[in-house]
Amino acid sequence: MKYRAFYRITVIVFMFIKFLWQIFWFRRTHRFWDESAREKWESLLVNQAKEYRKKSLELEGLLIKFGQFLSTRADLLPPVFLHELEGLVDRVEPVPPHISKEIIQKEWNGNIEDYIQDIEDQPVASASIGEVYKAYLLDGTPVAIKVQRHRVEEIFRTDFKALRIVFWILARVTSFGKKADLGALYRELVMVISKELDFQKELKHSLNFQKRYQDWEGVYVPEYYEHLSTRRVLVMEWIEGAKVTDSSFIRENGLNREQIAKRVFDLFTDQLVSAGMFHADPHSGNLMIRSDGTLVMIDFGMVGEIKQEDASNIRMMIQGFILDDYDAVIRSLEKMDFLLPHANQQKVKRLLKETADMYLAGNFEKFDQDVINQILSDVQEFVQDQPIQLPADYAFLGRASSIVIGVLTSVYPEVDLMKWGKPVIQQWVSGNDSNESIYLNVLKESAKPLLSLPRSVNQFLTDGALERAWKERYYQRKLFHQFYLFYGLLSFIVFTLSAGVAGFGYVEGLDILLYIGISVSGASLLSLLLIFIRHFRNIYLITNNRRNNSE
Template sequence: MLGVGNTLKFNLFYRCFIFVWLAVKFISQIYLFHLRHRIWDQRTRIKWNSLLERQAKEYREKAVRLGGVLIKVGQFMSTRADFMPEVFIKELSGLVDKVPPMSFDYAKNLLEQEWGTELDTHLQSIETSSVASASIGEVYQAELHDGSSVAIKVQRYRVDDIFHMDFKALKLVFRVISLFTSFGKKADLNALYNELIQVMDKELDFEQELAYGAYFRDRYAENNSIHIPAYYERLCTKRVLVMEWIDGAKVTDFTYLNEHNISPELLAKRLFDFYLDQFMNHGYFHADPHAGNILVQQDGTISIIDFGMVSDVRKQDTLYFKKIIQGLIVNDYDTIIETMDEMNFILPNADRKKLKKMIRKTIEIYESGSFRNMDSQAMDQLKEDLRVFINEQPIQVSADYAYLGRAASIILGILVHLYPEIDIEKMAKPKIKQFFGGKNLTDSIYKEIVKDTAKPILSYPRAMLNWLENGEKDRQWEKEQQHTHLMHHFFLLLEGVNVLLIFAGFVAFAYFTFHSLPLIGGTILGIFLVSLALILRKHYKFIKLRK
C-alpha cells in the first residue's frame, strides 16, 4: 500500500500547495533580506549566497521527493545563467532526473500490459535493477531472443497524472511571480509557460519520442562520427520504448577517454559541428544535451540518446540569425535592434537608443581586444554599467528561444569542460561561411564575417567569462525610492498569502464543522482574517506616511 507521503504525492491540492508555498516562501525571504540589508558589503554578500544556497537545497530536496515538473524546471533553471544566481545553478546542476527507482514488479506488469503478453515472449532476459531512473521513465537493460542487447524505457507510475497536475500548479507559480517580482513584469511569462508546457507534454508521449529518434537517425545517417540508436518499433508503445543498447560512457568521463585513447579535442569538434548544425539550420534540435545523454563508444563514435525533449528552429529564425550577424559585420545597430524586436527580445517600453549604445560599446571593446588589457577597476565599472542597464531595461529572453538558449549553454559548458583550449573561431569559420550560402553570398563580406565573430569569446579573461556566465545581477537596494517600492510589493505579497490562508481557513472551517467541531474551524478562520486586517492597516499607514 502507498504511504501517506506517497498518497499526497498524487494529490492535486497538495502539489499545488507545495509549488505555491515554495514560490511565496522564496520571494518573501528575498524581500525581507533586501529590506534588512541596505548596505551591500562583503558580509552581506556572504549572507545572501548562504540564503540562496539554502533555498536551492530545499528546492532540490522537494524536487527529488515529488518528481514531475519540479525536476524539469530545476534542470531548466540550472542552465539559465542569464537570470539565475550562481549558487542556485551550482546546487541544481546535479539535478539530472535524480529520482528514486521504481519497483521492477510495476515495470514488469506495465510491459506485459502494453505488449499484451508475458515478458519471455519477446525477451530472453532482463535486468531487474534499472540502469537509469528519470522523472518520466525508468531504463532497464534486456536481451531479445535474437541476442540483441536493448534498452527498455518504461514510463513511471501515474507520471502523466503528476505532470498534468504540475502544469496547473506551475500556472499558479507564474501568476505569483508576475504579481510580486520585477522579473515577472519584464518577461513574457505566459509565452514562457506555454513553451515549457509544450515541450514537457511531448516528453510524456513515447510515440512522439520514437518519431524524433527516427528523424535524427535519418538526418545524420551520413555522419559517421555521430550514432543515433535504432528503435524496435514493433515493441514501442505510448508508454514503452525499446532501443538499441549503447556500450559507452559519458562524453565527459576522462578516465574512459584515456583508457581508449580518445581525443577530447576531436570529440569537442564533433559535438560542436553536430549541435551548431541544429542551432543554425531550421528543423528539430536536441533540447536536452546533458552529458548523460551524450555517450562515447570505444572507437570514439558519439551516441546521442533520449529524444524526449526536442524543440525546433524555424526557417524564420535562421533569417533572424543572419540579419543579426550581418548587422554586427557592417555596424548596422538599427537592424540588430529591429531584429531583436521581431524576435520579441525587447519589450515595448525599452530605451532602444540606450540599448543600441550599449551594444555598440560592447562590440567596440570586443574588436579592440580591450578585455585582454582591462584592469580590475575598469572591469568593475563595465560590470556595474551592464548591471544597471540590465536592471533598468525591459529586455527578456523570448520564450520561443528558451530551450534553444538552454541547449546552447549546456553544450558550451560541455565543450569547455571537455577541451578548455577549444578554438571556437577556427571551428566556426567554415560553418559561418556555409550558413551564408558559400561563395555566392559571402565573397564580399566573408573576410569581415570571420574577422572577429568568435574572437571576442576567446579574448575574455577567465574572470570576465565567469562573470558573464553568472546570472546574479548583484542588485543593490540603496535608494529610498527603491526601498519604498520594495516595501509596497512586500505588503502586497503578505496580503496575497493571507488571502490564500483565508481560503484554507474556510476549508478548515467547513471540515471541522462537518466533524462537529465548528469552534476549532472558526478560530483558525478568525486568526487568518485578523492577520489580514492588521497587514492591511499597516500597509495603509505606510502608504499614507509617504504621500
C-alpha cells in the same frame, strides 16, 4: 504523500511564498547595498536554490524538470541561483520493477514474453519521467526499453496547477510580472515539458536525427523499434560503450582525445548554427563513445528547433553588428520575439552598441574557456536587466552550447575553440543555406554612399539652412565621405587600366605604352593612398562627432 494532489500543491506553493517573503524582508532590512549586503544576498539565493534542489528530489515530478528549465533562463534568475540549478541531476529512486513491467504489458496489449525473452530486474537508469531497462528480443538482440514512471502524468498535471498558482502570485505581488510575460512563460513551460511525456514525440525526434546523421563518419544514432514503441514505452538498440568523458575508457581503447573532441564540436556546431532540430540536453550521459571511437548520441526527449526564418534573423542580427546598424539588430530581435512589448528600444539599442563596442575593442587572440564564461556571464547579466525574454528554444540553445563547451574541455582540455570555430563561422556568414550572404549585404551597404552621391550633392547645394545649422561640418564630412569613395573607386579603375597598358607595352615591346602605363598607374596608386588616408581620418571625425552628439 507525494502522490496526493493537495499535499504537492501545498508544499510547492508554500516554498515559493517562503522564498518571496525572504526576498521581501531582505530588501526591507537592507536599504544600502554595500559589499556585506551583496554577500548576504547571494548567500540567501544560494540557500534558496539548495532548498529547491532538495525539495525537487523529494517530490520528483515537475520540480526537477522545472529546475532544469529555469537553469536555462538567464533572463529570469540571477547567476548564483542558476549555478546551483545547473547541478540538478535528473536521477531519482526507481519504481518497483513489477510496476514498470505492468506498464509495458498494458502498452503492448499482451504478455511481455510474447515480445521479449528476458528483461533485467533493475533499471540501468532512473529519471523523473522514465526508466531504462536492458532486455532481449525473442531473437536474442539486446535492446534498451524506456518506460514511463508510474503515475508520472498525474503528478505533472498536479504540479502544473501548483505552478499556475505560483505564477499568479508572482504577477500580482511582485514587479517581476511587469518585466516578464508570465502567461506566455507558463504556456511555454507546459508545452516544452509536456513533449517529454509523450515518447512518440521522442521517437519522431530520434528518427529525424538518425536520418540527418546517417552519412556522418564516426557519428551514430541508435536504431528504434517503432512497432514496439508507444506513448509510454520506447524501445531502441542497446549501445555498448561509455560516457564520452570517461578518461579510463578512452585510454584503455587507445582513442585520440583531440579527435573525439573535434567530432563532438563538429556534431553540435552543425546543430547550433543551422536550421533544424538540435539536442537540447547534450550532457556526457547522452553522448556515448564506442571502443572504435564512434560517437553515439542518445535520448532525444529534450530538443529545440531553429526555424529557417530564425536562422535568417540571426544572420541579419550579426550583419547589423558588423555594419553598425543597430536598428536592424532590434528588428531581428523583435522578429524572434526576444523583446517584450514594453521594451524601450532606444535604450536597448544603445546598450547593445556600448556592449559590442566594448568587446570589439578587446583582444580575442586568446579565446579560451575563461573568455567564453565571461561572455556568457555578461550576456546573462544583460538579458536579466533588460526587457528581454528568451523564447524556450533560444534558452535551450544557450544551455546546450554551455553544456557542449563543458564536455569539450573535459574530453580535451587544450581545445582551441577559436581555431575550430573560424571555418564554421566563415561558412555560416557566407550564407550557404540562405539566398543572400552577409558579404553580399555588406557590399550593398558599402555601395549605398556611392550611389547616393548625386542626391547628397544636390541636397548640400540647395539646402542653405545646412550652412547655418550646427550640423554643417558633420554633413560636409559625410559628403566628403562619399566623394572619397567615388574618387577612390575612380583611382582604382585608372590604376587597373594603366597597369594593363603597361603590361601590354612590356609584352609587345612598345616602350611608350610601358612608360605611360607605369607613370599613370604610379600616380593613381599614390592618389588612392592619399584618398584612403583622408577617408580614414574623415570616418574617424564622423564617428567621434556621432558619439559626442549621443552623449
